[in-house]
Amino acid sequence: MNRIALYRTIWRWHFYAGLFVIPLILVLSVTGAIYLFKPQVERWEERAWQGLPEQGAVSPEAQLDAALQAFPGARFHSYRLPEMPGDAAMIHLALDGRRKMRDVFVSPQGKVVGSLDPEMRIQQIAHDIHGQLLLGHQGSWIVELAASWAIVMIITGLYLWWPDGRGLAGVVWPRTGNGGRVFLRDLHAVTGFWVAGLAMVLLLTGLPWADLWGKGFKAVRQEMGWVKGEQDWTIGGRAPDADGDHAEHDHAAMMAGGGSARGTSHVMPDGTIMTMDMAPVGLSQIVAEAKSEHLAFPVIVTPPGAPQRFGAKAGPSWTVRSDAQNRPLRVTIRYDAMTGREISREGFADKHIIDRVVGYGVAWHEGALFGLLNQLIGLMTAVMLVTLAVSGFLMWRRRKPADRLGALAAPPERRIAKLVPVILLLAVFLPLLAASLVFLLIFDRLVLPRLPQLSNWLGMPTRIEA
Numbered sequence: 008m009n010r011i012a013l014y015r016t017i018w019r020w021h022f023y024a025g026l027f028v029i030p031l032i033l034v035l036s037v038t039g040a041i042y043l044f045k046p047q048v049e050r051w052e053e054r055a056w057q058g059l060p061e062q063g064a065v066s067p068e069a070q071l072d073a074a075l076q077a078f079p080g081a082r083f084h085s086y087r088l089p090e091m092p093g094d095a096a097m098i099h100l101a102l103d104g105r106r107k108m109r110d111v112f113v114s115p116q117g118k119v120v121g122s123l124d125p126e127m128r129i130q131q132i133a134h135d136i137h138g139q140l141l142l143g144h145q146g147s148w149i150v151e152l153a154a155s156w157a158i159v160m161i162i163t164g165l166y167l168w169w170p171d172g173r174g175l176a177g178v179v180w181p182r183t184g185n186g187g188r189v190f191l192r193d194l195h196a197v198t199g200f201w202v203a204g205l206a207m208v209l210l211l212t213g214l215p216w217a218d219l220w221g222k223g224f225k226a227v228r229q230e231m232g233w234v235k236g237e238q239d240w241t242i243g244g245r246a247p248d249a250d251g252d253h254a255e256h257d258h259a260a261m262m263a264g265g266g267s268a269r270g271t272s273h274v275m276p277d278g279t280i281m282t283m284d285m286a287p288v289g290l291s292q293i294v295a296e297a298k299s300e301h302l303a304f305p306v307i308v309t310p311p312g313a314p315q316r317f318g319a320k321a322g323p324s325w326t327v328r329s330d331a332q333n334r335p336l337r338v339t340i341r342y343d344a345m346t347g348r349e350i351s352r353e354g355f356a357d358k359h360i361i362d363r364v365v366g367y368g369v370a371w372h373e374g375a376l377f378g379l380l381n382q383l384i385g386l387m388t389a390v391m392l393v394t395l396a397v398s399g400f401l402m403w404r405r406r407k408p409a410d411r412l413g414a415l416a417a418p419p420e421r422r423i424a425k426l427v428p429v430i431l432l433l434a435v436f437l438p439l440l441a442a443s444l445v446f447l448l449i450f451d452r453l454v455l456p457r458l459p460q461l462s463n464w465l466g467m468p469t470r471i472e473a
Contacts, residue, residue, distance in 0.1 A: 012418035014167075019466075021163035022414050024156045026403070029396045031153040036396075038137035039209075040389040043374035043382045045130045045332060052129060056095035056112040056120050065117035067096065067294040074098040074111040077119040081109070084313050086290060088297055088306040095120055139244045144218050147243040148439065151217035154210045155440035161207055164199045188405065195398040202391035209388060212368035218243025219439055228361060235359035239337065240369055288347040293325045296347070302338055303331035311344040324350060332375035334366035414466040 041048070050057075067086060075081055080103025087097040095112040102109055110123045125131060139146035170178045178200070181193030214220045221242035228234050238247040290310065297306050309326040325347075328339040334355060341351045355366060367376065374382040407413035434441035455462045 015415050015418055017163045017166050018415050019417060021160060021167060022403075024160040024163065025399050028153050028157045028160055029400055031150070032157065032392050032396045034140070035137055035150070035153075036389040036392045038133045040386050041133040042130060042137060043385045043389075045373070046375075048129055050090075052123070053095075053097075053112065056114070057091070058093045059095060059114050059116075059120070061093050061115050064115035066291045068290045069117045070096050070113040071098060071290055073113050073117045073119050074100060077111065077122075078102060078109060082313075083310060084108070085310075086294065086308040088294065088304075088308070089115075090304045099125075135244070138216060138241075144243040144245060147216075147218040151214070151220055152439045152443060154213060154217065155437040156443070158207065158210055158437070159440070161199070161203050161210075164196075165203055168196045168200050191398055191402055191405070195395060195402060198391050198394045198398065202388060202395060205384070205388040206392060208368075209372055209385075212365075212372040215365050215369070216240055216242065216244075218245075220437070223438065228359075233359050233361045235362065236353050236357060237339075238362065239334065240365065288325065288342065288344055292347055293327060293342055296340075296342065296349075297327040300327070300338070300340065302327070302329035303333065303336040305330050332370065332373050334370045334375075335363075337366075411464050411466060416466045 071083060071086065075083065078100055081100040082103070083098070084101055085099040087099070089096055093115065095114050098111045098113060100109045100111055101107075108125050110125050110128075111119060112121045112123075114120050135141055138150060140149060142149070168178070176182050177189075177193045177196070179197065181190055181197050183190055215224055225238070225242065225247065241247065290308065293308055297308055300306075307326075307328050307330050309328075311323050311325060322341070324344055325342040326339065327342070329337050331337055337355055339351075339353045340349060342348065343350050355363060358366070370376040371381065372385075374385040403413055429444075431441075433444065451467075455465070455467055
């Protein structure tokens with residue numbers, strides 16, 4: 008294939024990848040930018056229950072009793088320690104007879120001051136759109152496919168941007184004196200150059216969460232013995248150990264696992280039956296232990312018998328964990344329900360090196376690895392991706408003929424045998440992309456030759472050589 012034909016082929020790959028990816032880039036960039044500021048948004052969302060008087064403070068158990076009285080029949084799932092003195096404690100309840108959860112806020116004096124539906128919180132909605140487009144795990148497949156084609160768009164875009172002896176104007180910064188069309192083209196190319204590395208990191212660090220890619224990654228880790236401790240990220244929006252359609256997200260996983268409340272029984276390892284009321288160690292003692300650890304916020308206390316994070320099997324011990332977005336700060340401590348003695352402790356350093364690498368990537372992806380600077384870099388990346396998408400769309404609309412899609416005509420000679428090694432390589436690393444390429448090749452060979460008008464509209468040659 009000569010250089011001109013190669014350029015036209017890569018241009019077409021970039022063009023079609025862009026048409027598919029642009030709408031999703033806009034959605035993912037906006038929702039991702041919102042989710043970057045999860046701590047600040049949730050702090051603002053809970054503003055009415057912060058800075059409350061501390062005089063006459065009651066025990067955490069009294070706060071729990073108040074929450075359960077406010078929601079009769081509810082089951083106790085977890086207690087979140089206040090971030091600052093005077094903040095209300097957040098008690099996570101499962102409502103009776105309904106697959107619904109409730110975040111209940113209780114003042115230091117033991118008064119219920121408010122509640123929120125965790126499914127309707129700002130960041131949960133942004134999270135569900137960003138990861139699944141509100142379509143369940145099928146939406147995760149669409150996001151994964153879009154991420155795969157976005158990688159193609161970035162790589163082909165860098166090839167088209169390559170300066171090849173040109174000066175810096177139009178390569179590192181856009182030219183401003185050559186008319187609107189040139190400026191728009193330069194804005195697209197230059198923005199793509201500056202954002203390429205950051206976008207690639209975001210795409211790659213997001214793959215472990217994707218449904219198909221995440222499952223394959225988990226299977227490889229298990230086969231190679233690269234698993235140590237519990238995985239602390241979801242796969243396709245579901246618990247890592249969920250089967251089928253079980254547990255679409257954390258709250259559903261928790262509901263499926265049952266719950267704990269006053270009088271709820273739990274079978275101990277020795278066969279005895281224990282209720283939370285019977286446990287010698289109460290919530291107040293465990294909360295005191297949790298405070299003494301000075302863990303990163305949010306700090307969650309889970310009682311014996313209550314489902315754990317990501318739907319993990321309920322256990323007979325109290326669990327204290329830091330659920331910080333910055334994964335390296337996370338710690339999980341378990342206490343014996345009968346004695347209050349610490350029985351296990353798992354920190355970030357205790358995980359397998361693969362989990363730690365993913366943890367750093369996830370923390371970067373969520374803007375939590377090094378505070379506000381990480382958030383601002385993520386926000387800048389999102390703004391540049393939106394700029395890239397909008398400028399690409401405007402370029403297409405300005406040059407699109409009325410009777411055609413607007414792609415450059417395909418080179419007359421396209422030998423699919425050359426794509427076989429590429430598809431095999433992609434099948435290993437990006438299986439959904441490989442599957443979509445096989446579909447497109449079948450469409451190209453079997454369908455388009457029978458639809459000359461569609462073929463002409465897409466800019467395909469009327470005769471395809473073998």
